[in-house]
Amino acid sequence: MTPDGVHPSICRFCHAHCGILVEIAGGRPTRVTGDRDNPLYRGFSCAKGRQLGLLHDRPERLRHSVARGADGGFAPIEGGRALEEIAQRVRAIADRHGPRSVAIYVGTYSGPHPASAPFAVGWLLGLGSRMVFTSASIDQPGKNVANALHGRWLGGAHLFHEADVWLFVGTNPPISMSGGISVDPGRSVQRALRRGAKLIAIDPRRSELARSAEVFLQPRPGEDAALLAAMLHVILREGLGDPDFVASEASGCEALAAAVLPFDPAFAARRCDVPEAEIARAARLFAGAARAGATAGTGPNMSGHGNLVEYLLLCLMTVCGHWRRAGEPLPNPGALLTEPQPVAQAEAPRRASGYGPQLRVRGLGNNASGLPTAALSDEILLEGEGRVRALFCIGSNPVAAWPDQLKAIEAIRKLDLLVCLDPHLGATARHAHYVIAPKIGFEVPGHSLFLETLEQTYAAMGIPAPYAQYAPALVEPPAGSDLIEEWRFFFRLARRMGLPLRLYPLRAEAGPRRAARAPIDVDLSREPTGDEVLEWLARGSRVPLDEVKRHPHGAIFEGEPARVAPKPPGASARLELGDAQMLAELAALRAEPPPELAPGAHPFRLISRRLPNVYNSSGRELPAHTRKRRHNPAFLNPDDLAALGVREGDVIEIRSARAAIFGIAEGAPELRRGVVSMAHAFGDAPERDGLLRRIGSSTGRLVANDRDWDPLTGIPRMSAIPVAVSRYSGPPFHD
Secondary structure (H helix, E strand, C coil), rough: CCCCCEEEEEEECCCCCCCEEEEECCEEEEEEEEECCCCCCCCCEEEHHHHCCCHCCCCCCCEEEEEEECCCCEECCCHHHHHHHHHHHHHHHHHCCHHHHHHEEECCCHCCCCCHHHHHHHHHHHHHHCEEEEHHHHHHHHHHHHHHCCCCEEECCHHHHHHEEEEEEEECHHHHCCCCCCCCCCCHHHHHCCCCCEEEEEEEEECCCCHHHHHECCCCCCCCHHHHHHHHHHHHHHHCCHHHHHHHHCCCCCHHHHHCCCCCCCHHHHHHHHCHHHHHHHHHHHHHHCEEEEEEHHHHCCCCCHHHHHHHHHHHHHHCCCCCCCCCCCCCCCCCCEEEEEEECEEECCHHHHHHHHCCCCCCCCEECCECCCHHHHHHCCCCCCCCCCCEEEEHHHHHHHCCHHHHHHHHCCCCCEEECCCCCCHHHHHCCCCCEEEHHHHHEECCCCHHHHHHCCCCCCCCCCEEEEEEECCCCCCCCEEEEHHHHHHHHHHEEECCCEEECCCCCCCCCEECCCCCCCCCCCCHHHHHHHHHHHCCCCCCCHHHCCCCEEEECCCCCCEECCCCCCCCCEECCHHHHHHHHHHHHHHCHHHCCCCCCEEEEEEEECCCCCCCCCCCHHHHCCCCCCCEEEEEEEHHHHHHHCCCCCCEEEECCCEEEEEEEEECCCCCCEEEEEEEECCCCCCHHHHHHHCCCCCCHCCCCCCCCCCCCCCCCCCEEEEEEECCCCCCCCC
């Protein structure tokens, strides 16, 4: 494959796609470091990425696909035979119950393999099913919903490296590698501070990012929408922002002003438990900036009003006119995306729901974030026509990730067919009928298109320049293994089943308009190479993939500077500041007393967080990441620990209205009191709770997916969960 030595590549651990160097010895990856010759990342790498090579040869990695036998155990199965058996079982299910009975779920770990999702979706559509579920509907679904309801500005937004002020709501880029900064976030923040930029942070914990903020608001969990409404109240009451831009490019400002009128800083200060003066200071700082931006993270999207939080952030941007104007350059026109067509005009709002396939539960259906994954368990469990009976999991781990873990496990166990593409027997794969062992990481070629797509879709990556990189496959799979690329599995499945296979391109949902990429009808008579598939995904790109390949360390492809074109004569579309559904939700929020003021049986609020050594449920199997701890600690303020009579390292019970989990207490003075902070996507089924110190706990078990759910996306409250906390005094847990 590749000779021994040091070779540039792309990190495949998360969405950030950092440039790395991989040392190969004896045909195996032995060391990973940051690539100082990479023009964007300049040697930066994180703890996760530096352990990427260990994933290839760890003992528990599946070298062969496995099938479940009659005794419930797994046995190796030859790849071709697995394909044949799966094809027959899918055909039988679809013929008897209809194509809708077959679904796929695409998780966050599919991102490093950009062809996986398009081939899986193409295969499913060829079967005649549209039951495509993704992590986008339980991670940050409010972003796509808000973009639909508000409309988008086709000139694009400013980036973090240009901004005078940036507002971070429940996001911590030094750990998440997103939220407006993904390239060496720690140093990027320090560079911004040195040039005089000001940061505003809203977070129940004084995170790594919040420690650098000019204004830090530490509210009760779940109150982000109330704070943002109060900021809008100040800006509109004091005539700040950019009224000329609003008059020219937006509608609904009077309705918005009336809706935020009751959210004066005094009310928000009482509700959120933050200083009144600091709310006003944050509003004036944001409105007074020449260039500013705002991003929200996973926590606010999971805390009960995610769509509203994201919508109010867009309203803040529009009321203050913080969009790129005619004549301004576009610092990142993209490389593997098609040519941008930035223009200083609005794209009208579009429907956020009510199209595409509808589900059978709670009136939910397709929406701007996709089909509601939070309702997929119900679609599997609910008897009758249309029940989902077969599920394919790609880059995903539903037992660890889906809300309402107890119901998710019940649903997973009821499936007639569960196929997981997974390099090891994880929490979900242990329930599968077939686990397809895929090639991973350095065994497959890749490029950075997915990073660019995230940059445009979520405006959250903060890539400051038109960067791209291609990475060839560097190593062969382990000797004697029988592995397959994920996209190739679905190509061969389509061919065996005689189904048409059409590839739909990765799309950008926000940012400047771009030339469209047409779908590709795949010729099933000839299996393509991995490089051909990458070329298909990047067809029509601003920079040809062949040119990107000429720069093994990655490159910044400047070219002719793209500038925002003037608004064309007659353009009448406007951004919407007064969406009726969002303002009705805001009014309902104002009328409801915050549950924190009447805590009852559940006085604490459990919030989600990220840890530096894992990426959702991935990375927990690497010893280098788990020297200090293998679990997800239950972080509490030390004063709360003392009041509970709990010491660090003690096991505690955390109980919601739905269920209980166990956690290992750890002090965190940066947390406000009354808050438990835990990383999600840990743990396993209840029968494995005895392994608490090895695998941690699933916060998803505390969630009921049919309570307190969003009517558009179906996402229940997955953060800011009301819980009770007590010291555990039962039998000891295993080490």
